Amino acid sequence: MAMAGPWVIPTVNTPMDDGLLVLAQWLSPGFPLGSFAYSQGLESAIADGVVGDAETLELWLADTLAHGTGRTDAILIRTANAATDRNALSEVDAAARAFASCAGRSIELHDMGAAFSNTVDAVWAFGLDGLSFPVGFGAACRARGIDVDRAGPFYLHAGVANVVAAAQRLMPLGQTRAQGVIAALSPLCERVAAETRGATPDDIATASFAADIAAMRHETLEPRIFRT
Template identity: 45%
Template sequence: MTTEATLKLMQWLSPAYPVGAFAYSHGLEGAVSEGHVRDGDTLSDWLGDLLTHGGARSDALLLACAYRTETAESLAEIDDTARAFCPSAERLHETDLQGAAFCRTTAAIWDTALPSLTYPVAVGHAARLNDIALDLTLNMYLHAFLSNLVAAGQRLLSLGQTEAQQRLNACGPQLRRTVDAALSGTIDDLFGASFAADIASMRHETQYSRIFRS
C-alpha cells in the first residue's frame, strides 16, 4: 500500500474530518449520568466491553464485511443489517449521520462515488475502492472510535490528559483481538451483548441535561 493511501486513511479518521464524531458519546454520557462510569478505571472497563461485546466489535465486523463485498446488492444488505442492529434511535442517528457526512465529504474531495451508508460500512467500502489495506483500516477505525470516547470521558469525568492517553494506550491488546476477529469473521458472527451500553443510549434520549447527541 502506498504512503498516499495511508495518508488518505489518516485524514478520513482524523478528528478534523467533518463527520461530527465529537458530538456523539455512543451512550457514554448516559452511563456517566447513571453512575456506571465514574472514573478512569470504570471508563477502561466500559471501553473494553465495547471492544469485546458491543458497538466497537460490531462496527469492526460490519466494516470488514463491507470491505469484502463484491456487489452493490450485498453492500446494501450489509448496510441494512447495520441499521437494523442499532439498539436505539440515537445510535441509529449516530451511524447514519456520520456515514452520510463521510460519504459526502469523501465524494467531494476524491471523486469517489459512495451511496449514503452507515459509518462503518462507508469506511469499509471506501477503503476497498481506494486500495487501502483492511487490517490497517480496522486498526485505525477502532483507534479513532476509542479516541473519541476517551475525549468524551475527559469532558464528562475528572480525567486528565495524561491518564486519558494511558487509558487509550491500554486498550491496544484488546483492540488487536477485535481486529483479528473481524478479519476472520463473517456477517453471521455479528452479535451484541453490551446491554448496559444499549440501555444507556436509550435512556440518554430523554436525559434532561446533555452535552452529546448520543
C-alpha cells in the first residue's frame, strides 16, 4: 500500500518572482505538449456546419468554457493544487480520467498530461509522473509556488488560443478576427476560473452537450486533421 506523504518540495519565491514567466513558458505554443494536434471536437463541428465564422466560433468556445471542459479543467486544477500528498493527487487524477466525456477527451488528457509531466519533471524535478494535463498543471503550480488564482485564467486562455489556432486551419478565419475572438473570451476565462474557487470533483458537471457530441463524432470523422 502506498504511503501518504509529501510528493514535492515547494519552491519559495522571491518578491520579484510571481511565476508569470514560468506560466508563460508552460503554456507557450513552443512548450512540447503536442496541443496543436487537438481541436476538442471543433473539427467535427465545422464539418457539420455548426461553426463557420468568427461569431459562431466565439459562441462555441464560450459554451465550452462556461459549461464544459473549460470549467471542468479549472476545477481539476484547483483540486490538484490543493492536494497535500501523492494519494490525494492520485485520486484527483483518477477523477479527471473518469469524467472524460469520450475516448478522444481521454486521449487528450493522457497524452498532453504525459508530455507536460515529462518535460516539467526533466527541467524542474517536481515528480508529476504522468498526471493528466489539468491535474499535472495544478500540481506543478503548487510545487512552483504559483498562485492558482493567477494560473487558472492563464490555462483557460491558452486553451482558447489553441482551439482558435485549429479553427484557422479548418475554415476562413484571418489573423485579426482570430485575435478578436481570443480577446473577447479573455474576461470569460477569468470569470470561470474565479467561479471555481472552493470547488471539488463533486462539482464537475457539463451542459456543453453539443461539444461533447462533436468530440464523440470526431472519433469516426473521415477525413480529419486533428486527433480530437
